Amino acid sequence: MIIVTGGAGFIGSNLVAGLNKAGYDEILIVDSFCNSDKFRNLRGLRFSDVLDKSLFRERLELGFMDGKKVRAIFHQGACSDTLNSDGNYMMDNNYRYSREMLDFALSGGIPFFYASSASVYGSGTKGFREVPECEFPLNLYAFSKHLFDCHVRKILPTCGSQVVGLRYFNVFGPQEVHKGRMASMVFHAFHQINRTGKVKLFEGSGGYAPGAQSRDFLFVQDAVKVNLFFFENPAKSGIFNCGTGSSRTFSSLGEAVIAAMKRGSIEYIPFPDDLANKYQSFTEADLDKLGKAGYTGSFVPLEEAVGLYVDALSERGGYLFGEGY
Numbered sequence: 001m002i003i004v005t006g007g008a009g010f011i012g013s014n015l016v017a018g019l020n021k022a023g024y025d026e027i028l029i030v031d032s033f034c035n036s037d038k039f040r041n042l043r044g045l046r047f048s049d050v051l052d053k054s055l056f057r058e059r060l061e062l063g064f065m066d067g068k069k070v071r072a073i074f075h076q077g078a079c080s081d082t083l084n085s086d087g088n089y090m091m092d093n094n095y096r097y098s099r100e101m102l103d104f105a106l107s108g109g110i111p112f113f114y115a116s117s118a119s120v121y122g123s124g125t126k127g128f129r130e131v132p133e134c135e136f137p138l139n140l141y142a143f144s145k146h147l148f149d150c151h152v153r154k155i156l157p158t159c160g161s162q163v164v165g166l167r168y169f170n171v172f173g174p175q176e177v178h179k180g181r182m183a184s185m186v187f188h189a190f191h192q193i194n195r196t197g198k199v200k201l202f203e204g205s206g207g208y209a210p211g212a213q214s215r216d217f218l219f220v221q222d223a224v225k226v227n228l229f230f231f232e233n234p235a236k237s238g239i240f241n242c243g244t245g246s247s248r249t250f251s252s253l254g255e256a257v258i259a260a261m262k263r264g265s266i267e268y269i270p271f272p273d274d275l276a277n278k279y280q281s282f283t284e285a286d287l288d289k290l291g292k293a294g295y296t297g298s299f300v301p302l303e304e305a306v307g308l309y310v311d312a313l314s315e316r317g318g319y320l321f322g323e324g325y
Helices: 010-019 036-042 051-060 088-109 142-157 177-182 185-196 220-233 250-261 287-291 302-316
Strands: 002-005 027-031 047-054 072-075 110-116 163-168 170-172 198-202 216-220 238-242 265-269
Touching: 002 198, 002 250, 010 027, 010 036, 010 047, 010 220, 027 051, 027 302, 036 051, 036 177, 051 088, 072 198, 088 110, 088 142, 088 163, 088 216, 088 238, 110 142, 142 163, 163 220, 170 185, 185 238, 198 250, 216 220, 216 302, 220 238, 238 287, 250 265, 250 302
Parallel strands: 002 027, 002 072, 027 047, 072 110, 110 163, 163 238, 170 216, 198 265
Antiparallel strands: none
């Protein structure tokens, strides 16, 4: 059995699809279905069971999972709303839950792969290398991810089984419909063009010209490939960046959506006050450590990835599968 927490979510459900493609279908999906639309992400996937996150945590605490034959744990479950102001909820979901999962994995010698975040780098003024000197989170979400990374970094030298943290940069692609305001810029741009014919991008901020803020945009299929690389290489442990290594402006992203849809234009809007001092204007993954781990896979170019995603949005509502798949 393989456990995928957050398995009905964005990256989690894509990961289940990747595992299916690799021949694995004995998969336990752990998730919360308070957002009932997440069931749509499970259509077309092969798995053995689904369990509510709260019940799963209860079973962990009571020892009901002890002795189960678990081949690997992909811990993707977390509160990903970076603007959520409930500190107790954020810390419980992103830090305490992660520690519970890690303790269970280590007690059974189970390979453990978890979702970290490039948000731990904060403004990025000191670079994007997987070292403490580059890390300074700007919001509670980033802090919760950073806190768990610090715990992993502390215990990693004594771990008796594989532990891998992947610092996802700006991931986009199918299966993120349920994310609402936290969905990717590609998702929002597609719907903005359909509604108004315009892509809305932020005006200049932090010394950047309008639309010149830039991020390392990663197609979700590539995030899955990196996860599976480590799954297939059990001797590799550590915390690694998961991005393309190339930063692209939001204007270029908007233009890629316009090109894929063959219509639309860009409109610049005021920068939101609630994002002041909490916004990463530039990100770019340093892939040196990932390369030294042996990963040689290429990354889907931005324009191609946007085109594939726009096709999914147009033909299947943004999902991996549609009727008749």
